[in-house]
Amino acid sequence: MSLAYQLLSLLADGKFHSGEDLGNKLQVTRSHIWKLIQKITQWGVEIHSVKGKGYRIPMGLSLLNLAQIQNHLPIPLSKEIHIEVLPEVDSTNQYLLDNGKSKQKGFVVFSEYQSNGRGRRQRTWYSPLGANIYFSIRWSFDRDASELCGLSLATGVAVANTLERYGIHQVKLKWPNDILFNNQKLAGILIEMTGESYSNTDVVIGVGINVQMPANPAIDQHWIDMTTIIGHRPDRNLLAAYLIEEVLEMLAIFQQKGFQAFVKYWQALDAYYNQPVRLATATEIFFGIAKGINARGEFILLNQENKEVRFLHGEVVQVRSLEVYA
Ligand code: BTN
Numbered sequence: 001m002s003l004a005y006q007l008l009s010l011l012a013d014g015k016f017h018s019g020e021d022l023g024n025k026l027q028v029t030r031s032h033i034w035k036l037i038q039k040i041t042q043w044g045v046e047i048h049s050v051k052g053k054g055y056r057i058p059m060g061l062s063l064l065n066l067a068q069i070q071n072h073l074p075i076p077l078s079k080e081i082h083i084e085v086l087p088e089v090d091s092t093n094q095y096l097l098d099n100g101k102s103k104q105k106g107f108v109v110f111s112e113y114q115s116n117g118r119g120r121r122q123r124t125w126y127s128p129l130g131a132n133i134y135f136s137i138r139w140s141f142d143r144d145a146s147e148l149c150g151l152s153l154a155t156g157v158a159v160a161n162t163l164e165r166y167g168i169h170q171v172k173l174k175w176p177n178d179i180l181f182n183n184q185k186l187a188g189i190l191i192e193m194t195g196e197s198y199s200n201t202d203v204v205i206g207v208g209i210n211v212q213m214p215a216n217p218a219i220d221q222h223w224i225d226m227t228t229i230i231g232h233r234p235d236r237n238l239l240a241a242y243l244i245e246e247v248l249e250m251l252a253i254f255q256q257k258g259f260q261a262f263v264k265y266w267q268a269l270d271a272y273y274n275q276p277v278r279l280a281t282a283t284e285i286f287f288g289i290a291k292g293i294n295a296r297g298e299f300i301l302l303n304q305e306n307k308e309v310r311f312l313h314g315e316v317v318q319v320r321s322l323e324v325y326a
Contacts, residue, residue, distance in 0.1 A: 003028065004039045005087045005112075008130065011040075014060025016053040043088070043113050044128025046214040059212070059227075061130040062236045064110055072241030077248060081106040081137075088129070090116040092136035093192055093206040106248075107138040110240055117208065120177060120190055121317060125208050126219050133209040133236060135243055138194075138202070139251055143258065145201045148191060149313040150259025150297035152177045155189045155205055157265045158250035162242045163187070163209075168229055172271035175290075175299045176313035179209075180271050183321070184224035186210055207243065211236060259297050267292050276322040277301070281315050290319070 006026055010017060019030040026033070037055055041047055048056045066085045070078050082104065089095050089111040096109060111134045114127035127134055141147075156173045163171050163179070163186070172180045179187035187209040194202040210225035212233050217223075227233050253261050267273070272290040279286040279301055291300040291308060299311040299319070 002087065003032075004036045004043075007033065007036045008040055008045070008061070009063060011047070011055060011057045012061040012063050012130070014057055016050065016056045018054035021054070040129070043130075044126075044214055044217075045130060059233060061212070062233055063130055064112060064240060065237055068237035069110075069240045069244070072238050073244060077245065081108050081244070081248070083108045083110070083244070085109075086111040088113040088115065090114065091118050091125075091206075092134050093118065093190060093204050096136050096138045096204045097192060097194055105138060105140045108244060109136050110134065118190065119188055119208075125188065125190075126217055127208070128214050128217065131213055132211045132225070133207065133239060133243065135208075135240065136204050136206040137244075137247060137251075138204055140200070140202045141255060142200050143255070144199055145193060147258060147296075148193065148201070148203065149176065150262070151203065151205070151254060152189055152191050152313060153266050153293065153297045154250050154254050154259055154262040155191065155207065155247065157262050157269070158246040159187050159189065159207055159209070159243070160269055162239070162246045163226070165242050165246075166226065166230070166234060166239060168226065171269065173266060173269040174271040175293065175319060176297075176316070178271075181224050181229055183271070184222040186224050186226070186229075205247065207247070209239070209243070211239065260295055263293065263295055263297075266297075272319065272321050278320045278322055279311065280317045280319075281311070282317060287322075290321075 003026055010022060019033045022033045023030045037047055048058055064085045091114050092109045092111050113129035114134050117125035117127035119125040159179050160171045174180050177189040178185055190206040192204045194204060212227040213225045270292050273292050275290050277290045286301060288301040288303040291302050294300060301309045303309050
């Protein structure tokens with residue numbers, strides 16, 4: 001474990017620690033502690049430094065811990081998967097795409113920090129340290145790649161169930177992969193394919209959940225975090241275990257029954273149903289009324305000529321409600 005990460009663990013309690021005390025614990029000088037503090041700040045963690053008192057992380061942090069995540073999981077389920085918790089990585093999705101040993105089905109990775117977290121359509125997923133959940137799982141289906149759109153939507157239902165278990169009830173889903181609360185983004189999903197042969201598809205499913213964002217995050221869309229919604233900092237290890245359970249349950253059902261099993265649950269959470277929307281593909285802009293999804297998970301738009309048009313998730317750049325941000 002790096003010194004910076006050890007320092008972070010000491011500061012995670014949210015109390016003041018003097019530079020001298022921290023230096024003694026880590027066996028380094030006070031100026032070395034100062035340098036490590038700069039590094040932690042670059043990871044996106046807010047640190048208060050007060051003369052005579054020392055350093056403190058306001059509100060503290062709930063750091064991820066493998067043993068605690070495993071303790072929260074039912075024993076049979078924890079035997080089905082392999083979990084790794086990393087202090088930092090470029091992207092948890094990329095880690096599973098690159099890493100030879102992680103090619104096995106059921107390999108799960110969490111990271112405290114992503115230096116190159118990615119969102120849909122080459123966007124950056126802002127990933128400050130210790131603040132949120134960055135999760136990926138590797139899976140393999142004996143189903144065709146054309147069903148991946150449904151998989152992204154079914155994952156949305158699993159994330160909504162995870163948040164529901166944590167007491168967040170009014171979550172909505174925005175096609176194809178956004179999890180919203182009061183029209184602000186609370187979580188996102190990125191599914192990447194790793195291999196495909198006839199009726200067999202290997203995927204990496206990535207989920208990012210905003211848990212406890214630092215002040216002024218570099219995000220260019222309306223967002224919210226769990227701490228703001230529930231009024232206190234969630235236990236990230238418990239949240240991580242809930243997420244694993246819900247995603248694995250979803251995958252088992254998806255494998256057996258396909259997306260059809262999730263349609264009615266997704267529709268019940270549809271953020272834009274019957275709302276006027278603007279839909280952008282790479283080449284065109286469409287206006288119409290959102291009419292939910294079909295059994296394959298495609299988006300249905302009632303266009304201005306009163307005709308229903310279907311969209312696949314790969315071709316859509318953005319869907320926006322014309323009511324919410326009018
Ligand atoms: C989106 O809404 O655009 C998708 C965001 C997906 C973010 C998660 S965080 C864990 C995993 N690793 C990544 O680099 N991205 C996904």
